[in-house]
Amino acid sequence: MKNQTFISHSVEQTREFAKRLAQELYGGSFIAFKGGLGAGKTAFITGLAEGLGIRDAVSSPTYTLLHHYRKNDSQHTEASSDLYHFDMFRISGYDDLESTGFFDYLSGDAILAVEWSENIQDFIPDGAIIITMEVIGENIRKITIKRECQNKGE
Amino acid sequence: MKIFAIDTTTKTVSVAAVKFDERDYTILAEYNMNAGAPHSRTLLPAIKNVLTSISLLPKDLDVVAVSNGPGSFTGLRIGIAAVKGISGAAEILCAGVSSLTALAYNISFAQGVICPVMDARRNQVYNALFTFEDTGNGIRKIKRHCADRAVSIAQLGKELEKFNGDVNLVGDGAELVLAELQDVLGDRLKLAPRSLLSARAVSVAQAAFIEKCFIAGNELIPNYLRQPQAVRELQESDSVRK
Ligand SMILES: Nc1ncnc2c1ncn2[C@@H]1O[C@H](COP(=O)(O)OP(=O)(O)O)[C@@H](O)[C@H]1O
Ligand SMILES: [Mg+2]
Numbered sequence: 001m002k003n004q005t006f007i008s009h010s011v012e013q014t015r016e017f018a019k020r021l022a023q024e025l026y027g028g029s030f031i032a033f034k035g036g037l038g039a040g041k042t043a044f045i046t047g048l049a050e051g052l053g054i055r056d057a058v059s060s061p062t063y064t065l066l067h068h069y070r071k072n073d074s075q076h077t078e079a080s081s082d083l084y085h086f087d088m089f090r091i092s093g094y095d096d097l098e099s100t101g102f103f104d105y106l107s108g109d110a111i112l113a114v115e116w117s118e119n120i121q122d123f124i125p126d127g128a129i130i131i132t133m134e135v136i137g138e139n140i141r142k143i144t145i146k147r148e149c150q151n152k153g154e
Numbered sequence: 155m156k157i158f159a160i161d162t163t164t165k166t167v168s169v170a171a172v173k174f175d176e177r178d179y180t181i182l183a184e185y186n187m188n189a190g191a192p193h194s195r196t197l198l199p200a201i202k203n204v205l206t207s208i209s210l211l212p213k214d215l216d217v218v219a220v221s222n223g224p225g226s227f228t229g230l231r232i233g234i235a236a237v238k239g240i241s242g243a244a245e246i247l248c249a250g251v252s253s254l255t256a257l258a259y260n261i262s263f264a265q266g267v268i269c270p271v272m273d274a275r276r277n278q279v280y281n282a283l284f285t286f287e288d289t290g291n292g293i294r295k296i297k298r299h300c301a302d303r304a305v306s307i308a309q310l311g312k313e314l315e316k317f318n319g320d321v322n323l324v325g326d327g328a329e330l331v332l333a334e335l336q337d338v339l340g341d342r343l344k345l346a347p348r349s350l351l352s353a354r355a356v357s358v359a360q361a362a363f364i365e366k367c368f369i370a371g372n373e374l375i376p377n378y379l380r381q382p383q384a385v386r387e388l389q390e391s392d393s394v395r396k
Contacts, residue, residue, distance in 0.1 A: 068194075094276070095380055101228035103275060108192060 006143045007136070014040050014141060015047030021145075022051025027081050027109035032117035032124050035133035040141050041115045044131065045085055048113060053079030060115060061087045065100045082110035088119040097123055156182070158215045158240070159359035160201070162193045162233035163225025163253040164272060164326045169200045170355035171208060171215070174363045177293075181356055183208045188352060193232045201236065212244035219362035221353065222250030223377035224280040224302055225272060230376040241371035249362035250374050254302050257325045258284040259357035260350045262294050266320030266342075271327035274304050279327040280379060281305050283313075296364065304379050311335045320344050324351060 008014040025031075031048070033041040046058040049069055056069040066086050071079040084105050091097055097120055105112060106125060117124060124130075127147065134142040161168040170184040183204045187196060205211065212218075220237040223230050234250070241248040257270035268286065271279040283299040305313075310331070314321050321339060323331055324346040332345055345351070362368075 098275070098380065099227055099378070101226070101231070104226050104228040108190070 003144075003146045005145075008040070008141045008143055010139050011040065011043050014043050014143070015050065017143065018044045018047025019051035022048045025052070025081070025111050027111065029111045030106075030125050030128040031111070031113045032128050032130050033113065033115050033133065034118055034130065036135075039133035039135055040143075041133060044133065044143070045113045045115070048111075049083055049085075052081055052083060052111065054083055055079075058085065061085055062089055065090070084110050084112045086112065086114045088114060088116040091116075091119050094123070155216045155363070156210070156214065157217045157219055157249075157359040157362055158205075158212075159219040159355040159362065160197070160233050160237060161221040161253065161256065161353040161355045161358050162197060162229040162236075163221045163223065164229065164353050165190070165226075166326075166352045167193055167196050167200055168353055168355040168358075169197075169204050170359055171204055171210060172356055172359040172363075174359075179360070179363070182210075184354075184356055186352070186354065193229055197232055197236055201240075212240050212246070215244065215246055217247050217249055217362060217368055218244075219249040219251060219358050220374070221253035221256050221358050222374065223253060224274070224304070224379040225253050227378060230378065234374055234376050238371045238374055241374075247368040248371050248374055249365070249367050249369065250377075251358055251361040251365060251367065252282070252302050252377070253353065254280060254282040254325075255284070255296070255298070255361045255365075256357040257353060258282075258286075258296060259360045260354055261322055261324050261346045262286045262296070264320070264322040264344070264346070266322060266344075267299075267314070267317050268322045268324065269310075269314065269331075270325045271310075271323060271331045272325045273327040273330060277308075278304050278306050279310065279325075279331060281310055283317075302377065302379060307331055307334045311338045314339055322346060326352060 006017055042060045049058050054069045061067040069083040071082045130146045132144040136142050155174045158171050166188045168186045171182040173180045173182055185200050185204050218237050218240045220233050237248050254270040258268045268284040271281050274280050282302045285297050286294040287297055289295045321342055322344050328345055328351055332343055
């Protein structure tokens with residue numbers, strides 16, 4: 001995946017863009033989101049889930065820390081991968097992060113999408129896709145996609 | 155007494171039904187799996203398979219036992235939730251045993267110190283130290299030498315230097331510790347036989363039977379050793395209120 005910048009003019013455009021990006025993901029992909037409240041992280045992940053073929057409703061796991069959207073349940077056709085959706089808004093430091101079970105999910109074959117990844121900066125794995133969302137105007141967002149190779153241990 | 159036991163504290167899923175008499179026990183069925191699939195998907199089918207393969211219903215069991223930590227946070231939650239569910243629905247007692255005690259039972263035949271080690275990341279292991287002593291009539295009695303803890307591998311090496319005799323490593327951190335401490339402890343370090351290296355529910359059942367720590371499902375709690383973020387936040391907000 002190459003680095004790119006996209007200017008979105010509506011929440012629908014953000015979702016469509018995310019839906020296309022979903023086609024480039026595979027089991028084990030790690031997507032770290034940066035950007036403050038209302039930047040559109042959850043909107044983006046809603047598009048990702050849709051692109052993966054997941055039909056569950058997506059919302060920020062601000063209090064539950066983690067939402068798990070399954071690739072198949074009894075009603076739906078099979079999606080390409082499970083999606084784990086973390087929200088690190090309330091997390092600071094290694095012990096906090098470990099207690100969420102975060103490290104147990106890293107080695108699996110699901111896709112991980114992480115909101116507020118600023119809070120777990122030191123623990124973002126090598127090869128993660130970093131998506132930064134900036135508010136430019138009421139309905140305008142600047143979306144920057146970077147694949148980062150960081151070497152900070154876990 | 156029939157004890158049904160579960161261990162999900164590591165990447166292994168282990169489920170067993172064990173029948174105990176006063177002096178002996180029989181493994182009725184055992185299921186061990188280590189193929190990388192998440193416990194959330196594998197545990198319940200494994201439980202169902204073990205019970206149906208020996209035509210038992212949950213209500214036919216006397217106790218349902220679980221390794222309640224230390225170990226993977228996610229694993230503990232899944233295992234304990236399952237045991238609470240079974241114990242509540244079938245109205246039977248449950249038991250929570252230390253995952254480290256259970257690992258020690260894997261190699262109760264070993265001479266010297268038994269040193270269960272579970273990978274706790276960042277060069278730490280969950281560990282406690284045990285020995286087994288002959289009490290005559292063929293029975294070996296477990297003796298614990300310290301509380302369950304998270305300890306750096308280097309610190310563990312220093313402590314083990316003080317013991318005499320063999321140090322028997324068991325658990326998913328055993329090979330890591332063997333590699334790290336070979337310089338310090340040399341051939342006193344022994345790795346458990348590979349077939350007994352991982353967590354086994356049969357050992358959980360054994361520990362529960364010996365400890366007789368039978369409780370109601372709602373009393374069962376995980377022993378994380380490290381405090382989860384939610385609990386810490388609650389305590390912080392409590393202390394602010396005071
Ligand atoms: N171009 C856009 N892309 C994404 N969201 C937008 C855009 N324009 C307006 N919005 C609005 O911004 C809000 C983003 O909310 P949300 O996705 O929950 O943000 P976050 O998860 O980053 O806090 C929504 O109310 C959405 O309708
Ligand atoms: Mg959000």
